[in-house]
Every structure is written in structure tokens, then in C-alpha cells.
Amino acid sequence: MTVLYTTDHEWLRIEGETATIGITGYAQSQLGDVVFVELPKIGSQLKKAEAAAVVESVKAASDVYAPIAGEVLEVNDALGAEPGLINSDAEGKAWIFKLRIANRSELEGLMDGTAYKTHTA
Amino acid sequence: MATHVSEAPILQETPLHALLLARGGKMVAFAGYDMPVQYPSGVLKEHLHTRASAGLFDVSHMGQIALRPKSGNVRDAALALERLVPQDIVAVAPGRQRYAQFTNAAGGILDDLMVVNLGDHLFLVVNGACKAADEAHLREHLSDACTIEVLADRALVALQGPKAASVLAKICPEAPAMRFMDASARIMRVAGDAVDCLVSRSGYTGEDGYEISIPGAHAENVVSALLDDPDVMPVGLGARDSLRLEAGLCLYGHDIDATTTPIEAALEWSVQKSRRSGGARAGGFPGADVILSQFEQGAARRRVGMKPEGRAPVREGALLFADAGSVDPIGTVTSGGFGPSLNAPISMGYLPVSHAATGGLVFADVRGQRLPLRVCTMPFVPHNYKR
Incomplete structure (x- = not known):
């Protein structure tokens, strides 16, 4: 299992052909209290960098982009009832959606944990 | 290069x-x-x-202005200020404050403000983003009767x-x-x-x-x-x-601006009878013809509160439609977000009076989807003033 990061503050947990995607702890700290999460549709085909989900704080709405292309396999319905999970457990229980990885070469441009830490320092 | x-x-x-x-x-x-x-x-x-x-909120960015009557009689400063606002300022007793708006010739709102009678002069609090323009406006129109001092410190x-x-x-x-x-x-x-x-x-x-x-x-x-x-x-x-x-309160530059009149903005309550048609000092402020005729005949649109039926906030700029499939927008959301005390999204915006009745359903375009909102009374959360 590998965890990768984007410059837009999304994380991806890679398990076989599946990528589980959410926003980082750093991203949630910048957003503030999350009050609504719009999830992608299961079965939709996302292009790399396409707006996939929306995370809304009291103040503003922020897009979550698909870091890689793929088909949406699963979404985290728990965020509908409890959007604040993003604040309490951004990189755990508050995963947002799972993708079937369309093109593994797209993973090559992403950062590992150490690089992301430097990116946000 | x-x-x-x-x-x-x-x-x-x-x-x-x-x-x-x-x-x-x-x-x-x-x-x-x-x-x-x-x-x-x-x-x-x-x-x-x-x-x-x-x-505790720091709002020191707002403008604080002393308006002093050259005659020494605060009533003269009040009468002078009434040239620029549709409110009854003369009736503001010493030690009292009143909400007011500077209007323009079209009846639009240049800024909204608080006016205090401090006994020998008036004290104004205006919006931070408007304070330079407000000061110039006061100097241009009231310098004959008042000295205008910005209390920048x-x-x-x-x-x-x-x-x-x-x-x-x-x-x-x-x-x-x-x-x-x-x-x-x-x-x-x-x-x-x-x-x-x-x-x-x-x-x-x-x-x-x-x-x-x-x-x-x-x-x-x-x-x-x-x-x-x-x-x-x-x-x-x-x-x-x-x-x-x-609280259903307007944010200048968003819910009210130079293109919205006090009537359209549902601020009729802030215009006292003495400044309306038939009042002791009716009219005599910029845009009085427009505003007084809207008092008689109504305005075409009105600021209303709206509650989205779902959980998604419907924010400023979202276009409003009469139904889920219609093409032409009928209004716009001017403020919207999440109400923490209600634990629900809330919006404010303008609708044609035909659609502004409480309980009506309208639709907002949010990221390409049509989301239903119910027109409601404001405030969304009851006021808790000590009257």
C-alpha cells in the first residue's frame, strides 16, 4: 500500500487497481469547518484534473480534483451525514471517493509523504 | 525584456x-x-x-465620522443629513441611534450607515469599503451646514x-x-x-x-x-x-448597492413616515421620486430569504429560476452559505415580486444542477435585542 499526494492537497491510497482519494490534513486546516461535501456519481468516468467533488466550509466552496483518471467505484456516504469528518479525520475515515486507476503512469508525477511535507512546509 | x-x-x-x-x-x-x-x-x-x-469583533476598518453643525444646533446637522438619506434624522433624540442609507439619484444605495445623536453633534458609522467616498459625499453636499471630521484614530x-x-x-x-x-x-x-x-x-x-x-x-x-x-x-x-x-441583515456591496433601492431591499421599515409622501419633510433626498413612487406602487423585485431544501449551500452569484427546467433566470442570490445555528444552508437574494411570496419554490443553478429553495421570512434566526 502506497500513499501519494498532489500539489492541490489531495491524498491517494493505492491498493492494487484502486485509488482511495481524500483531502489532506493540511487542506482541511486551511478550509476550516466543513459543512457539506458533494460526492461524485458512482460509475462516472473522471479525467485527470477534472472537478470530482466539492468540499464546502462555512465560508467557501472548494473543488476536489481527480488527481488521476478513472472510473468512480465507491463514494463515502458517511460524509453526507457528517461532513465534519473531513476536519476530524481527513486522511482516514473522511476518504471521499475510490477510483479504478485507468493509467498507472499518471501516478508517477505524484509526491510521496516526504515530498508533500516539504511542499507544505 | x-x-x-x-x-x-x-x-x-x-x-x-x-x-x-x-x-x-x-x-x-x-x-x-x-x-x-x-x-x-x-x-x-x-x-x-x-x-x-x-x-468580540474588531470592526475598526469601518469609518467613524463626526458631523458638527456650524450653527451649534444639532438639529441643523440633522436637517442637513436628511438631504442625503431618506430617514428622519431630526427625530433621533440625544443618546439614540438610527439605521440609514445614503441614496443616489436613481434611488439606489450608496452605503448604509448608523447615525447617533450625541447631543451637540452627529456621529456616523459607515462601511470601511465606502468610507472615502462617503466622506467626499458629505463634504460636497453638507459643508455649508456642517464640519466633517473623520475620526481615523x-x-x-x-x-x-x-x-x-x-x-x-x-x-x-x-x-x-x-x-x-x-x-x-x-x-x-x-x-x-x-x-x-x-x-x-x-x-x-x-x-x-x-x-x-x-x-x-x-x-x-x-x-x-x-x-x-x-x-x-x-x-x-x-x-x-x-x-x-x-439575522437577515444586508451586507453592503452584496445584498444592497447602488442599483438596489431601499424598497427593493425590503428596508421600508427604515424610512420613517415623515420622509414619505404626505410626511412633514417628505422627499428631499436623492432618488426621492423613485423611492416614493415605489412606496405607492411597489417595486418590481424584492430581497427575500430562501432556504435550500437540500444540504448544499447556495452562495452569492447563483442564478435563480422559476422552475427546474426554465432557461431564463428570474433572480440572483446575493448572500448565501451555511447557518451554523440552524445547522442548514441559507440564502438571501432578489426575486420578482411575482415569485417573492413566502413559501414559494424557486431553483438555483449550482454547478450545473438545479437545486430547490423555499422562499422564507427573515430573520432566519430570531433577533434577541433588548428593546
């Missing part, structure tokens, strides 16, 4: 900047000032704490919430006896200092509370005393916006 040098805006700092930074304020540019948008507790907790206890803070009175009583024992919209000079006794302030029982949250104008050099002293009270939490611009939205 052309090099692009980006000019960072030079932001002003209020007299409380260092203190609020030390309290963990996360600063953003607002109305030309570096202002706290939130503190470490976050917008949600700051909002709820204000409704349950007391919140003063801080302005708001202490809001059900515990505001008991908190302020500790440094100003007369504060709890004030009623909503009372305003006068008061002394704050803090740490061996006796500070001459202007205090009004008013605010922008829908809660009971006070707005306190403090000489800049003493502002840290007074505000530290208030923040050291365990009932008080510092509150940033983020929660200030969600609190005023729940």
Missing part, C-alpha cells in the same frame, strides 16, 4: 492588529485592512459561542451575544441599563485607566450587544480586558458574515 512585478496591496492595520494576531487571528485583506477572518477555534465555534455567550469593536451586557458591566456599570439603539459617551474602567468611549447597544449579529468606539491608543487596554473575560471569545470576519446572514 518586460518583467512583471506584482504589487502586493499595502494593507492598513487597525489599532488592535497586534493584539488580535497574538490571539491567533488568521489575517486576510478586507476593505484595505489586514483583518482576522477567524481564530484557532474556527468559524463554527466562534459563531455558536456568540449566540450562546459573547463574541479610533478603534471600533463589537461585543455581541447574550452575555455581552454582564461582561461589559464589569468595566462600564451603566451598560446594562441601555436599551437597543441607545448610544452615548461612556467611561470604560480598565487596569487603572479610565477611557472615554462611545457605546451603542447595537450590532450586526441579531444578538443583544454593544458597539464601542475607543480612542486608538487605549484600544488594546479595553479590548484585552474584554477578551480576558472567560465568557468572551474573539470572533473573525467569517463568523461575522454567517451571524449577520442568519
Whole structure:
């Protein structure tokens, strides 16, 4: 299992052909209290960098982009009832959606944990 | 080779900047000032704490202006100001405050403001983003009757919430006896200092509370005393916006501007009978023809509150439609977000009067989807004023 990061503050947990995607702890700290999460549709085909989900704080709405292309396999319905999970457990229980990885070469441009830490320092 | 040098805006700092930074304020540019948008507790907790206890807001970016009558008679300053606003200023008694709007020739709103009668002169509080234009407007039109002094060296803070009175009583024992919209000079006794302030029982949250104008050099002293009270939490611009939205109060430049009249903005209540047709001093303000005719005949559109039926906030700029499939928008959301006290999204905007009745259903375009909203009465959260 590998965890990768984007410059837009999304994380991806890679398990076989599946990528589980959410926003980082750093991203949630910048957003503030999350009050609504719009999830992608299961079965939709996302292009790399396409707006996939929306995370809304009291103040503003922020897009979550698909870091890689793929088909949406699963979404985290728990965020509908409890959007604040993003604040309490951004990189755990508050995963947002799972993708079937369309093109593994797209993973090559992403950062590992150490690089992301430097990116946000 | 052309090099692009980006000019960072030079932001002003209020007299409380260092203190609020030390309290963990996360600063953003607002109305030309570096202002706290939130503190470490976050917008949600700051909002709820204000409704349950007391919140302290730095609003020193707002303009504070003394309007002094050249005749020495405050009634002459009031009569002069009535040339620029559709409110009855003459009737504002000493020690009282009134909400007003500067209007333009089209009946639109140049700014909204508070007017205090301090006995020998009027004291105005105007929006930060409009204060330079307001000062010029006053100088152009009222210089014959008044001297206009911008009180740039003063801080302005708001202490809001059900515990505001008991908190302020500790440094100003007369504060709890004030009623909503009372305003006068008061002394704050803090740490061996006796500070001459202007205090009004008013605010922008829908809660009971006070707005306190403090000489800049003493502002840290007074505000530290208030923040050291365990009932008080510092509150940033983020929660200030969600609190005023729940209270159904207009944000200038968003819910009201130079293109919206007081009638369209559902602010008829703020125009006293004496300035309407048949009143003792009817008309005589910019745009009176438009505004008085809208009083008679109604306006084509109206500011309303709306509750999205789902959980998604419908924010400023969202277009409104009569039904889920119609092509032409009928209105726009001017403020929208999440109401922490309601735990639900809320919006404010303009609709044609044909669609503005309470209970009606309209649709907003949000990211390509049509979301239903129910037109509702405002405030969204009941006001808690001490009248």
C-alpha cells in the first residue's frame, strides 16, 4: 500500500487497481469547518484534473480534483451525514471517493509523504 | 525584456492588529485592512459561542465620522443629513441611534450607515469599503451646514451575544441599563485607566450587544480586558458574515448597492413616515421620486430569504429560476452559505415580486444542477435585542 499526494492537497491510497482519494490534513486546516461535501456519481468516468467533488466550509466552496483518471467505484456516504469528518479525520475515515486507476503512469508525477511535507512546509 | 512585478496591496492595520494576531487571528485583506477572518477555534465555534455567550469583533476598518453643525444646533446637522438619506434624522433624540442609507439619484444605495445623536453633534458609522467616498459625499453636499471630521484614530469593536451586557458591566456599570439603539459617551474602567468611549447597544449579529468606539491608543487596554473575560471569545470576519446572514441583515456591496433601492431591499421599515409622501419633510433626498413612487406602487423585485431544501449551500452569484427546467433566470442570490445555528444552508437574494411570496419554490443553478429553495421570512434566526 502506497500513499501519494498532489500539489492541490489531495491524498491517494493505492491498493492494487484502486485509488482511495481524500483531502489532506493540511487542506482541511486551511478550509476550516466543513459543512457539506458533494460526492461524485458512482460509475462516472473522471479525467485527470477534472472537478470530482466539492468540499464546502462555512465560508467557501472548494473543488476536489481527480488527481488521476478513472472510473468512480465507491463514494463515502458517511460524509453526507457528517461532513465534519473531513476536519476530524481527513486522511482516514473522511476518504471521499475510490477510483479504478485507468493509467498507472499518471501516478508517477505524484509526491510521496516526504515530498508533500516539504511542499507544505 | 518586460518583467512583471506584482504589487502586493499595502494593507492598513487597525489599532488592535497586534493584539488580535497574538490571539491567533488568521489575517486576510478586507476593505484595505489586514483583518482576522477567524481564530484557532474556527468559524463554527466562534459563531455558536456568540449566540450562546459573547463574541468580540474588531470592526475598526469601518469609518467613524463626526458631523458638527456650524450653527451649534444639532438639529441643523440633522436637517442637513436628511438631504442625503431618506430617514428622519431630526427625530433621533440625544443618546439614540438610527439605521440609514445614503441614496443616489436613481434611488439606489450608496452605503448604509448608523447615525447617533450625541447631543451637540452627529456621529456616523459607515462601511470601511465606502468610507472615502462617503466622506467626499458629505463634504460636497453638507459643508455649508456642517464640519466633517473623520475620526481615523479610533478603534471600533463589537461585543455581541447574550452575555455581552454582564461582561461589559464589569468595566462600564451603566451598560446594562441601555436599551437597543441607545448610544452615548461612556467611561470604560480598565487596569487603572479610565477611557472615554462611545457605546451603542447595537450590532450586526441579531444578538443583544454593544458597539464601542475607543480612542486608538487605549484600544488594546479595553479590548484585552474584554477578551480576558472567560465568557468572551474573539470572533473573525467569517463568523461575522454567517451571524449577520442568519439575522437577515444586508451586507453592503452584496445584498444592497447602488442599483438596489431601499424598497427593493425590503428596508421600508427604515424610512420613517415623515420622509414619505404626505410626511412633514417628505422627499428631499436623492432618488426621492423613485423611492416614493415605489412606496405607492411597489417595486418590481424584492430581497427575500430562501432556504435550500437540500444540504448544499447556495452562495452569492447563483442564478435563480422559476422552475427546474426554465432557461431564463428570474433572480440572483446575493448572500448565501451555511447557518451554523440552524445547522442548514441559507440564502438571501432578489426575486420578482411575482415569485417573492413566502413559501414559494424557486431553483438555483449550482454547478450545473438545479437545486430547490423555499422562499422564507427573515430573520432566519430570531433577533434577541433588548428593546
